[in-house]
Amino acid sequence: MTPVVELIGVGRTYPGPPEVSAVREVNLVIEPGDYLSIVGPSGSGKSTLLHLLGLLDRPTAGQYLLDGRDVAGLGQGARAAARGGRIGFVFQAFHLLGRRSVLDNVMLSMLYQGVPRSQRRPRALAALDRVGLSARTDFLPTQLSGGERQRVAIARALSGEPSLLLADEPTGNLDQANAAGVMDLFDELHRSGLTLAVITHDEDVSRRAQRRVRISDGELSAL
Amino acid sequence: MRLRKRQRPLDGTPVEAGPSTDPPTGDHVDGVRTDTLPLAQVGLDGTTPATAGERPTETERISLLDLSAEPTASPRQGRRAERKARRAKKSQGRPRMRIPDLLDEAVLGIGTRPARLILTMVGTVAGIAALVATLGLGQTAGGQIAGRFDAVAATRVVVSVPAPPGPPGESADTSALPWDAADRALRLAGVAAAATISEVDIGDDRVAGVKLVDPAGANTLDVPVLAASPGLLEAEGGTLSTGRFFDAGHSARADHVVVLGSRAAAALGINRVDSMPSIFLGDDAYVVIGIIDTAERRPEILDAVVIPEGTAAAKYKLTAPGELDLRTVIGAAQQVSRQVAIAIAPEDPTTVKVKAPPPPGSLGGDVSSDVNGLFLAFGAVALVVGGLGIANVTLLSVMERTGEIGLRRALGAKRRHIAGQFLTESAMIGTVGGLIGAALGILAVLVVCLVREWTPVLDTWLALIAPPLGIVIGLLAGAYPAVKAAAVEPMTALRQGS
Structure with a gap:
């Protein structure tokens, strides 16, 4: 079976001076259905790895196979298309559009993927149902609690039917109860077969994952 | 399904109340579909293994959003695979945003x-x-x-229907101004006033102030007689020095009334109308009801005797008005001159001759x-x-x-x-x-x-x-x-x- 993600000797160097090697010689395989957490303190190269995994940045060394296809060398536009189609982002700061309804926010993820207009609404509703927010579709994000907002963001990521759900400190802006709810949802999604990668500095959050890796000084090690 | 119901907040209650209030059941249901899996199984205490359920095999993986129907999953997956294949083939292609x-x-x-x-x-x-x-x-x-410099000329449009070439008399009826030409023109935007005016051939009749048997004809004058529609004064920018102008009623009844131009009145020795003086056209007496003082657009009116069109038609066989005089609002003369021909002769506007001022000058x-x-x-x-x-x-x-x-x-x-x-x-x-x-x-x-x-x-x-x-x-x-x-x-x- 083709792994969802395969990083082979990936490195990212920021040109200097002084030249900074944020990530070095990273080898990582994420199989379909994996629930992976990447922990590391700030400054460890965590963000760089996130950007590389999320196709927001391109590696300066090594190979990145996403669904078996080398994406390391892709140009700007092709990377945008690939990340829209295959990666669902969940951010610490949610990044919902405050003046658009919950439903609109979820439908936004299908806008750039060429999903026909008639299919967007049912798919978004299904995704919202999946995260338990069917009753909130017409609300504005500002009317929701933090946990609900993050659920909307997760629904937005899910509606794009991604190969990989990539979460960046998903509980960073949440209180404990809300964070627990979101982590439970992740467990639930994992059980239904979704491939997840959670990047966090929080040990409690990372412990929920099935596989854990640590990054420090730009190097990856299994836990 | 149970999971969803439990997590869905009641109206207004925050969603975070759900999982934490459920006591952990402790029993681990391996391999059971998530639909029946209680959420509480994965508690907060961290005692349950992180691998709560076995990773589903590939055959179990269905589209995440397709909760209800497995049968529909395969076509969707097929379509999705197709889309992905297409995407892989030409990922640099056209933007898919419409x-x-x-x-x-x-x-x-x-x-x-x-x-x-x-x-x-x-x-x-x-x-x-x-x-x-x-x-x-x-x-x-x-x-x-442009209008200020020559307000009179710039607003004057004269319309006539010249007799077509060929034997005269025969087609006179079909190529003449209609009697209601003035009314038709007034319906056009930009026409301030309109009147028809015609020279009347009075044959051997003469205009006289006093009826005398005078073989020498010394008391008769060679004064032109004009027939006009009631709007003449407005159309020509004229004023009366005394009396009134005739109206549509006079014309309809073919009354024997006249309005005199000031110079014609002087020649006839008439300067007031309150005593209802008369003049004679041939043998018929006409009551003078008004005297025109000025007529800036057609000064020749001042030399003439003006009778209603109806009277001219009855008495002197006037068959059609001679000319239609229009006074337009400033700036409208060009437009009116284009439209009036159609209003007068819709069946054949080309027979109508329109004299319009030149376009606003240099x-x-x-x-x-x-x-x-x-x-x-x-x-x-x-x-x-x-x-x-x-x-x-x-x-x-x-x-x-x-x-x-x-x-x-x-x-x-x-x-x-x-x-x-x-x-x-x-x-x-x-x-x-x-x-x-x-x-x-x-x-x-x-x-x-x-x-x-x-x-x-x-x-x-x-x-x-x-x-x-x-x-x-x-x-x-x-x-x-x-x-x-x-x-x-x-x-x-x-x-x-x-």
Whole structure:
């Protein structure tokens, strides 16, 4: 079976001076259905790895196979298309559009993927149902609690039917109860077969994952 | 399903109440579908293994969103696979965002901030309104100035139907002015007054002040007799020194009444009408009911005896009016002269001969082009200011919406999608601004014309060009902000707070 993600000797160097090697010689395989957490303190190269995994940045060394296809060398536009189609982002700061309804926010993820207009609404509703927010579709994000907002963001990521759900400190802006709810949802999604990668500095959050890796000084090690 | 029900908050209750209140059951249900899996199984205490369920095998993986129906999963997956294959084949291909989506996003982008939208548009509205108003006023004033110099000539249109070449008499009826020509002309916009006037052939009859048997005919005068419709005075800009003009009733009854031109009256020795003096046309006595003092457009009326058309038709076999005299409002003569032929002879307008003043002369043209040049410069400056306004606010909006741009990029938007959205937004603002500006500009011209009692003169292109001009301004103004927006790095944008 083709792994969802395969990083082979990936490195990212920021040109200097002084030249900074944020990530070095990273080898990582994420199989379909994996629930992976990447922990590391700030400054460890965590963000760089996130950007590389999320196709927001391109590696300066090594190979990145996403669904078996080398994406390391892709140009700007092709990377945008690939990340829209295959990666669902969940951010610490949610990044919902405050003046658009919950439903609109979820439908936004299908806008750039060429999903026909008639299919967007049912798919978004299904995704919202999946995260338990069917009753909130017409609300504005500002009317929701933090946990609900993050659920909307997760629904937005899910509606794009991604190969990989990539979460960046998903509980960073949440209180404990809300964070627990979101982590439970992740467990639930994992059980239904979704491939997840959670990047966090929080040990409690990372412990929920099935596989854990640590990054420090730009190097990856299994836990 | 149970999971969903439990997590779905009751109305108003926060969602976080759900999982923590459920006591952990402790039993581990391996391999059971999540539909029946209690959420509490994965408690907060961390005692349950992180691998709560075995990883589903590939056959169990169904589309995440397809909760209910497994049968439908396969076609969807098939379609999805197909899409992915296509994507893999030509990922650099055409953008998949369509025009309606782009317009939707742009409308929502600007429409959710109405106050800002209005502020952004003010500059463009003012610029285009100023341009339209000044150009319109320039044209109007140009026509007005031309009119002032020769108000009489510039508003006079004379219509006649010359007899067609060929044997005279036969086709007289088909090629003559109709009796209601004046009424027809009055229905045209821009016609202030209209009257028909005809020379009357009185044959051997003579005009006399006193009926005398005088073989030498010394007391008779060789005075021309004219027949006219009741609107003659208005149409010719005439005034009466005494008495009144005849009306439609006199004409309908073919009454024997006359109105005298001032010089004809003097020759006949008549200077007042309160004693109901009479004159004779041939053997018939006619009551003088009024004396015309001035007739600036047809001074020859002052030498004549004027009788109602009905009387002329009954007594002297007048078959049709000779000429139709129109007084137009200032600036309307050209338009009226084009339309009147159709009003008079709709079946064959070419038989109608229309004498119209020449188009506004060189003097008027020079003045109006001077005025236009000045006004145009003013309007252009206003437009530049309006464009800068759009650019400014759009740039501000780009900076404000950095997070949104980053999000869109993360969701798969390419740089050109982002640039396209902001360009569309500013073009829309420009278009709406152009429309409102054009309406306000035309309104301004109309108000000025109402106050000054001018005739508004506006070229149609002036109204039509405003919206495209707005689009162009919007696109120009949006270009730099759009480039800035497209250059936003999603990484930095997304790391910022919301």
